[in-house]
Amino acid sequence: MSVIVLGSVNMDVVLSVNTLPQAGETIAASAQNLYPGGKGANQAIASARCGAPTAFFGAVGDDDYGAVLAKNLQDNGIDTAGLKVLAGRRTGQASIYVSAAGENSIVILAGANHDFVFDEDGGPVPVPSAPAVRLAQFEMPLAAIKAFFDAPGAASGTRILNPAPALPDGRFLFDLSDILIVNQTELATYAGRPDAASSPEASIALARGLLSRDDQWVVVTLGADGLVAVGAGQEIFVAGLDTEVVDTTGAGDCFCGALAARLSASEPLRDALAFANAAAALAVSRRGAGPSMPTFEEVVARQA
Ligand code: ADP
Structure with a gap:
């Protein structure tokens, strides 16, 4: 089977500053770096580098950033027939200030990502209908994710939803997914328990509350502690790997x-x-998002 990712693609514009600016303050940056980003594009690159035939559905504007980001996906071997170039729209952009102490502040312009729609029958980007592993996050219109998970053949593959950033309005999509992947902050938000303890045991209890079917799994990523996964009557715990972050x-x-x-x-x-x-332990040991994604061989060597 192949992997089909429906998701965001952004240019991350990173300005290095000494301290983060206060309201009304003008400060100097010491460097600017551009990095391909967006949760959807990052996930597609990770999938392709880990050896899966991967197709990407999303949208960029008809500007320079859009062309660079499309080429970056193609250079990673990703099928971009489902990537729309929207005339007169800006490509999604994250403006990121990073201080000398490593703190950051981020402003995201969703741009073309939020204008993505699947076309009706016969349009240039119909909803893909093959059985596949489908992967979506919440930086895209919820209606597009619903069409993606509801498409003919979708239920005979595996539908993975990473509902990030946390968007309580998107809860209706949980029922349509086979595997939900959340971090501890997202779990607490969806469980309506922002003050909940963040131990693996507490995460298991909250994750059970998100299950809506017997054949569904909820995976909670625990940062350096690894992950827990809960399904009907079952639990899987995988410890985090020691890593220089x-x-x-x-x-x-x-x-x-x-x-x-x-x-x-x-x-x-x-x-x-x-x-x-x-794979994720390797990614945290390297700089950047897209560029830090490991290959299949690297992950196998890390597990050895
Ligand atoms: P997010 O990046 O969405 O906030 P997490 O922080 O939970 O998610 O990290 C996702 C996964 O990355 C973890 O489940 C783990 O596999 C890996 N990971 C994150 N931080 C570390 C770390 N410090 N050491 C080892 N693995 C890590």
């Missing part, structure tokens, strides 16, 4: 993409979760 940006995206890749190769869930945990 360089940059945690994109850890969750790497996890989702790597998991999708291994499930598309028919690996059992427990093994695919262990693989994704090792």
Whole structure:
């Protein structure tokens, strides 16, 4: 099976500053760097590098950033027939200030991402209908995600939803997914328990509350502690791997993409979760999001 990602694609514009600016303050930046980003694009790159035939559905504007980001996806071997170039729209952009102490503030312009719609029958981007591992996050219109998970053939594959950033209005999509992947902050938001303890035991209890079917799984990523997964009457715990942390940006995206890749190769869930945990540990040991995604061979070597 292949992996189909419906998701966001952004240019991350990173300005290095000494301290973050206060309201009304003008300060100097010491450097500017551009990095391909967006949760959807990061996840697609992780999936492709981990060896799965991967197709991407999303939207960019007809500007320079859009062309660079499309090429970056193609350079990673991703099928971009489903990537729309929207005339007169801006490509999604994240403006990120990073201070010398490593703190950041981020402003996201959703741009073309929020204008994505699947076309009706016969349009240039119809809803893909093949059985596949489908992966979506919440930086896209909820109606497009619903069409993606409701498409003919979708239920005979695996539908993975990473409902991030947390968007309580998107709860109706949980029923349409086979695997939900949340971090602890997102779990607390969806469970309506923002003050909940963040131990693995507490996460298991809250995750059970998100299950709506017997054949569904909820995976909670626990940062350095690894992950827990709960399904009907079952629990899987995978411990975090000891890692020298360089940059945690994109850890969750790497996890989702790597998991999708291994499930598309028919690996059992427990093994695919262990693989994704090792892939994400590698991603946090490297700078950047998209560029930090490991290859299949690198993850296998990390697990050895
Ligand atoms: P997000 O990036 O969405 O906030 P997490 O912080 O839970 O998600 O990280 C996702 C996954 O990345 C974890 O489940 C784990 O596999 C891996 N990971 C994150 N931080 C570390 C770390 N410090 N050491 C080892 N693995 C990590």
